[in-house]
Amino acid sequence: MALDNPAFSRNEAFSKQGAVAAAQDVSASQLQEMYERPATLNDREVMTYDDAIAKSAISFGVMLVGAAIGWFTAESMPALWIGAAIAGFVLGLVNSFKREPSPALILIYAAVQGVFVGAISQWYELVFGDGIVGQAVIATLVVVGVTLALFASGKIRASAKATKIFLVAMVGYLVFSLVNLGMMLFGATDNAFGLRSEPSFIFGIPWGVIIGILVVIMAAYSLVLDFDFIQQGVRNRAPKKYSWTGAFGVMVTVIWLYLEILRILAIAQSSD
Secondary structure (H helix, E strand, O other), X not given: OHHHOHHHHHHHHHHHHHHHHHHHHHHHHOHHHHXXXXXXXXXXXXXXXXXXXXXXXXXXXXXXXXXXXXXXXXXXXXXXXXXXXHHHHHHHHHXXXXXXXXXXXXXXXXXXXXXXXXHHHHHHHHHHOOOHHHHHHHHHHHHHHHHHHHHHOOOOOOOHHHHHHHHHHHHXXXXXXHHHHHHHHOOOOOOOOHHHHOOOEEOOEEHHHHHHHHHHHHHHHHHHHHHHHHHHHHHOOOEOOHHHHHHHHHXXXXXXXXXXXXXHHHHHHHOO
């Protein structure tokens, strides 16, 4: 039998000696490195698409509850939605600059921002009617769905050059928005949407609508950045808690997109 073969026994002895020597070498040169190496996260502790979707669904669910409250209390309790708007702005900044996500702060943001969105939506419905809120909701879902489909299929991707252009455009839009707000506050314009409502047309299209369309494109690219963050987090096995960061980013962008589409529809209707 092979086990009785002297050559087999000799080879086995050499193999055992080699294994011991190798183990000694590892212990001497690599043991310290192994101790210092960060612990590897198991599959239950890393980001997954399912977890990001679940966190997003929870966030939007809380926001919708807040929106219902804002809708039904907009006229009777105006201080509520005004306070919610201020709180949402502050919490948005806090969550954006936190190094690590706070689920509690993100959900509180979703709730107060929902109150504001619900109240402002009711105002649009009362002033402009014609189911403008329903139209804005459908349009928002279409933009989000198309953007997600294009991203999932690889048709559009975040790139360094596009992101730079996006950031420059965002700064320009922020400056325009601040100037517009200042003119409205100081009475330089009495239009409902300030400079956006000026009766100027480009190729027969109100220029406020054209600005709005450009902002919708910016919001769509912001969604691409949000989706890319989630994708990179899953690929790089980021800690599970960062699913909340992805959910927060998507929620902020979708709210921005919805409010901009509402404004576009209102300006288009006012110019008829």
